[in-house]
Amino acid sequence: MAANINVKNPPDMKGKTYEQLKNEIAMWQILTDLDKKKRAIAIALSLEVGRKARQKAQDIPAADLNVDGGVQILLTELDKVFEKDKIDRAYSAYTAFDQFKRKEESMSVYIMEYEQKYTQMKKFDMTLPQAVLAFKLLDGANLSKRERQLALTACPTIQFEEMKSALNRIFGDSTGTLNSKQEEDSFLDVNVTESAFRVNSSRLKYEDRPRSRYRFKSSTDSLRVSQKLNPMISGAVSRCRICDSRYHWMKECPTRIQHINNTDNPDAAEENAHITLYTGADTDLTPGEILICEAANSAIIDTAYS
Known part of the structure; x- marks a missing residue:
């Protein structure tokens, strides 16, 4: 039945990021039987009126889009519009991850949110070594010096998964803000x-x-x-x-x-x-x-x- 699907209308951008739109366009091109020369024009007309993408598409001559590679020409021009937005979003994702600290949530909730923020950062090709991920997770957990040492002792290797397991085993679903800056003596x-x-x-x-x-x-x-x-x-x-x-x-x-x-x-x-x-x-x-x-x-x- 899937072979009989005929998708004529290209995806629109409402409620989506530019990366999501590009991914949907790639999937649409696999399914549609619309002539390749007409696909770029169909995509351009589906963009929301008054938005930056639609305005940029209108600046491209129709003859330039009415070719077999017209979709790639259109996306190349749209990339120039959204490149700055991408940099801003990448920095926002990095900042949200780098500044994330545990407050009053439980340890398990903190770890879950930590992973979610790191996943958002990875979408912009920003990854960290396993040891750095593990130590940032520990530093952001808002633990005392004694509690941090206990977590390190329970961690057999410097791996992110091992640190997650150690923190969950020791602190579980405990909540509350811990004063990590208090002096030991x-x-x-x-x-x-x-x-x-x-x-x-x-x-x-x-x-x-x-x-x-x-x-x-x-x-x-x-x-x-x-x-x-x-x-x-x-x-x-x-x-x-x-x-x-x-x-x-x-x-x-x-x-x-x-x-x-x-x-x-x-x-x-x-x-x-x-x-x-x-x-x-x-x-x-x-x-x-x-x-x-x-x-x-x-x-x-x-x-x-x-």
């Missing part, structure tokens, strides 16, 4: 204290006396100006396996030592220990000014960490 003005640890048979007692103020860098939860949530895993915020906190993992848990001791001695009575940890090698204070311990039954814990 916070600075605090804290009261440096003289601390003494007294040990007796029942519990550890803690005493502190304010002495001076010292500015230092800390990465512990208790010393952050604004705490950051753990990375999302399977659409939910990951938690500490010891205290169920959403702001650190087990290896950073402040109650980890106590948890280990309780595990080793399940029958032992629960004891509270309050420890102040001072970091920063550039302090002007002497060790004695920072931490003073009584001689009897006291100890200073040196982590050997610098």
